[in-house]
Amino acid sequence: MQFVLLIIHADPARWNSLTTDQRNEVHEACGVWHQELVDKGVAVHAVGLQAPDTTTVVRQKSGSVIVTDGPFSESKEVIGGFEIIDCASKEEAIAIAGRFPALDAGAVIEVRPTVTGPCKD
Template sequence: MKYICLGYIEPNKVEAMSETERNAMVDECVAYDDELRKKGHFAGGEALQGPQTATTLRWKSGKVSITDGPYAETKEQIGGILVLETRDLNHAIQLMSKHPGVKAGPFEIRPAADLSEMIRESEQRRAGGKAKSKRP
C-alpha cells in the first residue's frame, strides 16, 4: 500500500537553527531516507522550495487565474513529500515516527488513492463517445 507523507516545517524554527544544527538535521534526514530506500519503503519523494516560490492556478470566472503564492500563509508549510510503500497504516506510522524530520514539523500521512478504476471508466466513456459521434 502506498502512503503519501506530507512533511510540514515551520520556517521560523528552521531559520532560528544554527548552521551546525541545521546540517545535523539534514544529515539525519538524508541518512534515514537512504535507510528507507534500502528496505524498499521509499517509493519517491521531493523537497519543496519555499512558499514564496509557489504559483497557484485557480478556475475563476470561466478562465484560469494565476496568482502568486499559496492560498494562505500559515505557520506550518509543506516542506516536502515522501511516498512510502508499506504493509498498512501502523507500519507507515512506525516508519515515519522514526524519521528525524518529524522533529522539524508534523507529518500528515494519507493513503494513496487508486484511480485505476476511475481512469478505466473514463476511457470507456471516451471510447463510447467517439463511437457515438461516428454515427450519422
C-alpha cells in the same frame, strides 16, 4: 499499500532559529532516514520543495484561469516535501513517520494513503 508522508514545517520560526550547522545536521539525518527506506525497499519517491515564496497558484474564477504568486495557504505551516512509501499497513507507515529526524526540529508528518483505484461514491 502506498502512503504519502507530507513533511510539514509546522513551526518555521523554530526551524529558522537553528544555526546553519544544526539545519545541515537535520538534513543529513533525514538523508540517512530516507536511505534506510530505500535499503528496505519501502521508498517509492521523495521530493523536497523550495520555499513558499517560489509558489505559483493556478485557479479558475468565472471561467477564466487566474495565475498568482503563492502560496495558496494563509497558514504558518509550510509543506517542505514528501516521501511516498509502499508498506504493509497504516501502522507501519505511522511507525516510519515517527522516526523522521526533523520531528525534533518542529516538523510534522501527515500520513495519507494514496488513491489506488477508481473513485467510489
